[in-house]
Amino acid sequence: MSQTLKAVRGTRDLLPPETALWNRIEATARDVFARYNFGEIRTPVFEDTALFARGVGEETDIVSKEMYTWEDRARAQSEKTQTLTLRPENTAGVVRAYIEHQMGESGQLQKLYYIGPQFRRERPQKGRYRQFYQIGAEVIGPPSAGSESPLRDAEVLEMLATLLDELGISGWTLELNSVGSPTDRARYNDALRAALVPVVSQMCVDCQRRAVTNPLRVLDCKVPADQPIIETLPKIADYLDDGSKTHFAAVIAALDAAAVPHNLNPRLVRGLDYYTRTTFEFTHGGLGAQNALLGGGRYDGLSEAIGGPKAPGIGFAMGLDRLVLTLLAQLDQKAAPKADAFVAPLGEGLNAAALVLARELRHGGLWIELGEGSFRLKKSFETADKCARQIVILGEDELKSGIMTVKNFSTGNQTKVPRAELAAFLAEPAAS
Ligand code: HAM
Numbered sequence: 001m002s003q004t005l006k007a008v009r010g011t012r013d014l015l016p017p018e019t020a021l022w023n024r025i026e027a028t029a030r031d032v033f034a035r036y037n038f039g040e041i042r043t044p045v046f047e048d049t050a051l052f053a054r055g056v057g058e059e060t061d062i063v064s065k066e067m068y069t070w071e072d073r074a075r076a077q078s079e080k081t082q083t084l085t086l087r088p089e090n091t092a093g094v095v096r097a098y099i100e101h102q103m104g105e106s107g108q109l110q111k112l113y114y115i116g117p118q119f120r121r122e123r124p125q126k127g128r129y130r131q132f133y134q135i136g137a138e139v140i141g142p143p144s145a146g147s148e149s150p151l152r153d154a155e156v157l158e159m160l161a162t163l164l165d166e167l168g169i170s171g172w173t174l175e176l177n178s179v180g181s182p183t184d185r186a187r188y189n190d191a192l193r194a195a196l197v198p199v200v201s202q203m204c205v206d207c208q209r210r211a212v213t214n215p216l217r218v219l220d221c222k223v224p225a226d227q228p229i230i231e232t233l234p235k236i237a238d239y240l241d242d243g244s245k246t247h248f249a250a251v252i253a254a255l256d257a258a259a260v261p262h263n264l265n266p267r268l269v270r271g272l273d274y275y276t277r278t279t280f281e282f283t284h285g286g287l288g289a290q291n292a293l294l295g296g297g298r299y300d301g302l303s304e305a306i307g308g309p310k311a312p313g314i315g316f317a318m319g320l321d322r323l324v325l326t327l328l329a330q331l332d333q334k335a336a337p338k339a340d341a342f343v344a345p346l347g348e349g350l351n352a353a354a355l356v357l358a359r360e361l362r363h364g365g366l367w368i369e370l371g372e373g374s375f376r377l378k379k380s381f382e383t384a385d386k387c388a389r390q391i392v393i394l395g396e397d398e399l400k401s402g403i404m405t406v407k408n409f410s411t412g413n414q415t416k417v418p419r420a421e422l423a424a425f426l427a428e429p430a431a432s
Helices: 018-035 049-057 061-065 091-100 150-167 182-196 205-213 215-220 224-231 242-257 320-330 348-363 377-387 396-401 419-427
Strands: 046-048 069-072 082-086 110-119 131-140 172-178 276-284 292-298 313-319 339-345 368-370 388-394 403-408 414-418
Touching (some): 018 110, 018 131, 018 150, 018 320, 046 049, 046 091, 049 061, 091 131, 091 313, 131 150, 131 320, 150 172, 150 276, 150 292, 172 242, 182 215, 205 215, 242 276, 276 313, 292 320, 339 348, 339 377, 339 419, 348 368, 348 388, 348 396, 348 419, 377 388, 396 403
Parallel strands (some): 339 368, 339 388
Antiparallel strands (some): 046 082, 069 082, 110 131, 131 313, 276 292, 292 313, 388 403
């Protein structure tokens, strides 16, 4: 026998009934985005590797270790062999599209959202996959459109609080920081590097490496023994220039006015190089080690870094996989939702009539499962009980008289219902 093939490590199949929850989350997100005047953008799943190297940053873990990259051979004389990458995130692709379609020419702010798969070769664990899904949004435009305003940051954060509340996610925490301008960050990096020299030998091996390659990443360390040392390191807030300080204060004031709760977290520096000024994460205690439900921030220099005009922006991406995990743990979603009714023909001669009845009810907006006339009545009842709230028996008598027999599984009641009233009867919540 040949070897059974399985989904690749770090990828997984999403199956019903869980996919119903995925759809509900996506529908809620689309609804909230529409109310905040965002439109949908769909960018390709793979892009030129240079986009991520220049956009996300060559030194980041994502670009240096986690990308799925390949040489795409030319198929014709007119083509060149290219180095392509499955997108590890969507912000760089959105900004590339913004530049390519000259979306800044309108002089308006562009408010764009996306829902789709992303790919990173990380070590798989609960809440961390190699193909995962993000729901994200970006607000970008020329400075004359107000794209640098702290009000944009506050609006995005307030929208996220609304979205998580509407999704029914309780107990989230908003962690907020400002990483300042690239020059602020360079000064801070130097200060960190200097402060690490006398203490780094007492820290974990990862921190010893980070202290040399990218001192900011020391702040992400989770090793308990390193925490007291990290607490003593310089804070980025002390290295912000006046512009960044005023901007951040205005973001906080607007959040306070809108009563969006937040924690200032000076250690939140995020793992992508394009961030400037405001950065944030929403975390959730129920997720374990991978506790970030979503992350984002401002990226005022990204467009220029990939060859575009000045186009400050702010955005976020939420891990759809992690939203699903949180909601599954919160609600008891294990009980599969059930159809409104199961139509059971009594005998194969009634199969066609049952199809017609099911069609009638489905057109009436009901969720119907269709049985099979070769089943004995007992088997029809057992099958129906597993997947539907009610069963409609369709025998010769019912067909002739137009009076259907309906049994409700939760109340045990059996009722005779005229065909014309059947859809309304089955839909009745009281009947469930
Ligand atoms: P990120 O923090 O790399 O930011 O990812 C955002 C969210 O995607 C994370 O908070 C997490 O929920 C989810 N996520 C990331 N990696 C995985 C994984 N391997 N498995 C499951 N979920 C994952 C970005 O991607 C930025 N583009 C966000 C952004 C948009 N910043 C500005 N605009």
